[in-house]
Amino acid sequence: MSELLGRDFLRALFHAGQRLVEGGEEDSATANAVSALEIAASALTADGSEAVIGLVGDSFYLDRKLLANASTEFDSVLQAMKQRRIETVTLLPGAGRGDLTDLAGLVGGRSEDLPAGGGVLLNERHMSPGEIELRPVSSLRRTYSQSLGSLRGVSRSRALHLGDVQAVVDDFLAGGAGSSSSLLMATVQNHDERTYYHSVNVCLLALALGRFAGLALDQLRLLGLSALLHDVGRVVVDEAALRTEGRLTNEDWAQVRLHPQEGAIAILAAAASGQEVAAAVALEHHQRFDGGGYPDLGGRRSHLYSRMTAVVDTYEAVTAPRPYRPARTPADALAILLQGAGTVHDPDLVRLFIEMVGAYPPGSVVRLAGGQTVVVAPNDDAGMRGVVVGDGVAGSRLLSFVAADVVAQLLPAEAGVSPGSVLEAAEHEAALRR
Ligand SMILES: [Fe+2]
Structure with a gap:
């Protein structure tokens, strides 16, 4: 491999x-x-x-x-x-x-x-397109890179062009956001640009949830824009606090708690269509379903898109590694969402989200009753497929299994694998055999 x-x-x-x-x-x-x-x-x-x-x-x-x-x-x-x-x-x-x-x-x-x-x-060797295996790079992947670029642009210029951000969201929608492979894309991590990767992952997850909930294209465009910008207050304001290696100090924390307002202000300053809803989502995404959270908005019910963003934000945050704690498994994240259903989160949306991702979303690492360790592959049909890893397996082996075969869920780090790369290598081998 x-x-x-x-x-x-x-x-x-x-x-x-x-x-x-x-x-x-x-x-x-x-x-x-x-x-x-x-x-x-x-x-x-x-x-x-x-x-x-x-x-x-x-x-x-x-x-x-x-x-x-x-x-x-x-x-x-x-x-x-x-x-x-x-x-x-x-x-x-x-x-x-x-x-x-x-x-x-x-x-x-x-x-x-x-x-x-x-x-x-x-630059001593050359790769001509004729020599390499030109496989179409999925448009989701290309758009992922473009959205990182647009967030870096916001950070560099301190200016937000909503039209540019909407264009990347539209590319996501045209390129298959909401599919099972987009759930896998939403597991890409990069600690040093954490906020950007987090924002893009939240956008992909929100679009998937929106599709699953049956939203129309116009609604998905607005949901995607809002989700991609939900943490833009962090992009604009506090890079220093973000890069801290340990737990946040009280001072950092106070700064971080301002990011909903800062984000809403930045979005409202960028006069463009869709800005009211996007600003509401930035302002409300740390509101709890029972009226708590920050900032204090007097306990009024948040916008539907804010509640959707809050659910996928929590899921993404729990499954991502942080400097001060390791990542947790998708199963842990779903349990945390369930625990908060009706208090922290809108219970209907939690149920919908769990129904959508299933117990073992693509990229999960599971141990089967037969002893194999498997990376769960995206699958749009019924049944689950995964790639067997470890135990001196030469090459990769695709395996079908059912939920009842799973005895444990592991962290990628525990299993010593990078799920995206494992699936990519397997896909590649399968393509060579065809
Ligand atoms: Fe946030």
């Missing part, structure tokens, strides 16, 4: 770049991150031949194989490489620490030093 090694390398590269920017070269966390990068690089070249990571269009390729999932996960690495016109990175066996540090510094935007040791070559 070289796709997984490619993904591990990109993750290590991303982390090393971040640590270099934040701590500098002398920092011990940086040294650890660079060591992890060395290990990932040597795993890629373990067979003694070079490994080529290429950038074609909006996707990473490893030795001509598409890394679709990793392209979304490490969108910022992709954008940094594009900006520096790096089309291929060639790793030679035994690539040195100095070269890898230079590469990470370049990708992290810390320095302009090119790797000069001879173990890492930039």
